[in-house]
Amino acid sequence: MADRITIVVPVYNEAEGLPLFVGRLTPVLESLGVDWTVLFVNDGSVDATLVRLRDLNESDPRFTAISLSRNFGKETAIAAGLHYADGDAVILMDGDAQHPPEMLPAFLERWRAGFKVVLGSREGMAEEGALRRLYSRSFHALFRLIAAPRLPRGAVDFLLLDRKAVDAMNRLGERTRFSKGLYAWIGFEHTTIPFAVGGRVAGQSSWNFTRLLGFAVDGLVSFSTIPLKVWSYLGLVVSACAMLYALVFLIRTLVSGTDQPGFPSLIVSIMFFSGVQLISLGVLGEYVARIYEEVKRRPLFLIGEEIGVTEPHQKRHA
């Protein structure tokens, strides 16, 4: 029996680029000699994406889709896709043709060689500027420094997961999903394949600086508790310094009998330490907010429409 492969593609306002993407993907899939289905996850698009997906399914039932009830964000769209995907292997890729479909045979080859997780790793960033590259580099450096699993270098959401790995991903019930970290966390035999990122075929990237910053904070907070703990050490050091300083003052006053005016240093230290306190409170808030998100136990995503697929009943979205 031929292997069953599911291609999961999150799409948000990709109506314009979709026909091009499908046109490029289909011949590659046909050449693989496997039993394939494509599962689009419409992440609450406000353009004609959903209509395109319905048409696509009508013309070829191997193109299926689920439509989320609103825009939940790419990470959640991926989680929904993995929940619905039923192939022996699942390939995740972007719907803007930045992830070259021509790489799929290489992914399958690694999978057949026994790897359970095959990660595409990006070689160059075609359209991103120096600022975004710098930003991405510093995030990865920080992550390596303080967070638990090693993030594979240059990893993007272009990868193959074996059924075992997909089932593992589906068992992770957390709401804040930082997929890159999760792929590493689940373990199994990993390998990476370098590829060159293409330019977007149409539309524009939906990531702006604020969104990227939020994403970075999510990643760090869900894989590290060091930001939470560092303040007690800092507090210890500061208290020790303050004690020493007090001692210096005491001795000085005893020896020379006069006390010094110290207004500027007073103001500076007050401002500095209120700043430190606010930062530490904020960090605490980040973690408390996530505890709050988790205990609400809202469903991770809601499905508005199923196009040519049904929910696998043995699993429920946690």
Ligand code: UDP
């Ligand atoms: N995407 C999504 N939901 C969102 C934002 C993006 O499903 O809220 C999809 C988008 O349609 C594309 C993929 O995620 O298929 C990558 O998005 P984008 O190209 O904007 O990100 P970039 O390539 O700049 O990282």
Ligand code: MG
């Ligand atoms: Mg893109």
